[in-house]
Amino acid sequence: MNADVSGAPKSWDPAHYLKYAGQRIRPALDLLARIPLDEARTIADLGCGPGNVVEHLARAFPGAAITGVDNSAQMLNAARSEHGDAATWVQMDAARWEPDAPQDLIFANASLQWLDRHEILFPRLMGFLRPGGVLAVQMPDQFAEPSHVEMRAVATEGPWAATLKSLLRPAPVARPEDYYDWLSPRAASLDIWRTAYTQVMEGNDPVLDWIGASAMKPLREALPADQKGPFRDALAERLRRAYPRRADGTTLFAFKRLFIIAVSL
């Protein structure tokens, strides 16, 4: 089975995360474009991060009451300072979140991969929708790709293996057919698709920099100060081989994503 690092990072760096804001927002907009709702009055954005999708949700559904849920104080501070009263910001674990009333839309972009037990989580979220309400989810489907394979290889092969081994967990994102089986008993319709974005990245070690803001963060956090640099260098070398520079100096980074839109019965 593929494995990935366990749990979300203990801390997030919103500025580093938003360095690739353009590339990170695109799947959110592709997800939003497929939501089959003319209007929505109540929206929850689970794992809202620095709030960068909230303005798009507000534009798509004017007048909606939006709740942004995230368990990171750093991310919510960034959301509050950048997007202020665009949403009600709630700091809590999305796995425990329960709305006061049935929602028109539950939106989760690039966040639920940090949560386990999707066979329980996804049907639970469907239960928080009004009839005809929509669960819209996008998650990285990157766990068998070189970026994550190399990261796990370095984690398990270096002198830090004993420290990092306990952080590896089964790949959190399941197969499309699993989501179909878990959601279809509660869904009037399901729209599930995969996309690979070939991202054109600039600068030195851009793939390392990209995963350094998200998937790699829990591993680096767990290492003692004197191992952080060597771990980074070992991974950088492998990623340079896996993602060689093109003739024009850019690096192509294929990033796969899984999309799920479920309309509640």
Ligand SMILES: C[S@@+](CC[C@H](N)C(=O)[O-])C[C@H]1O[C@@H](n2cnc3c(N)ncnc32)[C@H](O)[C@@H]1O
């Ligand atoms: C990769 S960011 C995505 C942010 C935003 N949705 C976007 O599209 O840019 C993942 C977010 O999920 C949040 N997160 C991770 N685990 C969570 C949990 N258990 N409960 C709530 N939020 C969580 C993180 O704090 C982080 O802000």
